[in-house]
Amino acid sequence: MQEVQETMTDSGTVSTPGTAGARAENPAALANEKPVKIKSRDVNVFYGEAHALKHVDLDIRQHEVTSLIGPSGCGKSTYLRCINRMNDVIDGCRVEGSIEMDGEDVYDPKLDVVQLRARVGMVFQKPNPFPKSIYDNIAYGPRIHGIGSTKSEMDEIVQGSLQRAGLWEEVKDRMDTPGTGLSGGQQQRLCIARAIAVNPEVILMDEPCSALDPIATAKIEELIDELRQNFTIVIVTHSMQQAARVSQRTAFFHLGILVETDETEQIFTNPKDQRTQDYITGRFG
Numbered sequence: 001m002q003e004v005q006e007t008m009t010d011s012g013t014v015s016t017p018g019t020a021g022a023r024a025e026n027p028a029a030l031a032n033e034k035p036v037k038i039k040s041r042d043v044n045v046f047y048g049e050a051h052a053l054k055h056v057d058l059d060i061r062q063h064e065v066t067s068l069i070g071p072s073g074c075g076k077s078t079y080l081r082c083i084n085r086m087n088d089v090i091d092g093c094r095v096e097g098s099i100e101m102d103g104e105d106v107y108d109p110k111l112d113v114v115q116l117r118a119r120v121g122m123v124f125q126k127p128n129p130f131p132k133s134i135y136d137n138i139a140y141g142p143r144i145h146g147i148g149s150t151k152s153e154m155d156e157i158v159q160g161s162l163q164r165a166g167l168w169e170e171v172k173d174r175m176d177t178p179g180t181g182l183s184g185g186q187q188q189r190l191c192i193a194r195a196i197a198v199n200p201e202v203i204l205m206d207e208p209c210s211a212l213d214p215i216a217t218a219k220i221e222e223l224i225d226e227l228r229q230n231f232t233i234v235i236v237t238h239s240m241q242q243a244a245r246v247s248q249r250t251a252f253f254h255l256g257i258l259v260e261t262d263e264t265e266q267i268f269t270n271p272k273d274q275r276t277q278d279y280i281t282g283r284f285g
């Protein structure tokens with residue numbers, strides 16, 4: 001416990017106040033900041049006795065891509081799963097602290113978790129299309145949520161989602177064939193289209209390119225950049241190059257602590273914490 005508090009003091013002193021100071025000196029930077037979509041305060045996550053995430057304060061801004069980086073086991077996925085309450089389904093997992101989306105408490109017991117997960121879509125590491133046709137992969141979510149009551153409305157949703165995910169041209173003539181028959185990169189874009197189909201506000205991506213080749217990865221990265229016009233995106237990535245390419249803001253985690261968060265360029269060119277510096281220069285991780 002002692003050790004945790006000491007480390008926390010270090011990280012708090014180094015990251016947040018430093019960032020705020022830099023902003024205060026630069027009013028133009030402040031004026032350009034997007035509104036906060038997801039506000040986390042003093043978030044702690046425990047798996048049984050193990051304290052996996054420690055006192056995390058993080059603001060995720062609307063219509064930006066925020067990357068979560070850090071060495072294996074530092075708590076990136078755990079934090080991501082806090083946002084749409086996916087940790088609820090893990091036995092022995094306990095979340096403390098506050099997470100608000102647009103000022104609304106995500107952990108309010110009265111909140112409908114199914115609705116929350118429609119507002120906060122998720123794309124996983126390994127593409128996981130349903131064992132259904134391409135059409136039904138997309139139509140499934142809207143059907144459950146009562147979106148698109150007629151056949152033509154559903155056709156529009158399916159086509160629109162596939163277009164936004166950059167997949168329509170490749171699949172429009174094979175809508176009745178299984179989603180699992182697509183290439184890995186196409187399957188991941190199908191999963192992104194499936195997430196988009198229920199009109200989410202936020203899309204969480206947990207290492208969405210780690211199972212893909214460089215060409216499929218480049219397509220997903222391009223897509224992420226387009227999607228941020230309409231969605232708030234949080235992405236866990238092991239690739240610092242990917243974080244630098246796709247995100248406007250980056251959060252560096254280490255041993256369950258959010259060490260530093262700032263504009264991506266700042267994190268990669270002028271980090272304030274030695275631990276961030278060591279990680280981005282490959283000294284550990």
Ligand SMILES: Nc1ncnc2c1ncn2[C@@H]1O[C@H](COP(=O)(O)OP(=O)(O)OP(=O)(O)O)[C@@H](O)[C@H]1O
Pocket residue numbers: 047050052070071072073074075076077078079090
């Ligand atoms: N379901 C679980 N049950 C118990 N402990 C878990 C569970 N999931 C994660 N942990 C532990 O919580 C800590 C944070 O794990 P998490 O998966 O969030 O890290 P990560 O940064 O996403 O790692 P990676 O980059 O390897 O995916 C680790 O010590 C991990 O072993």
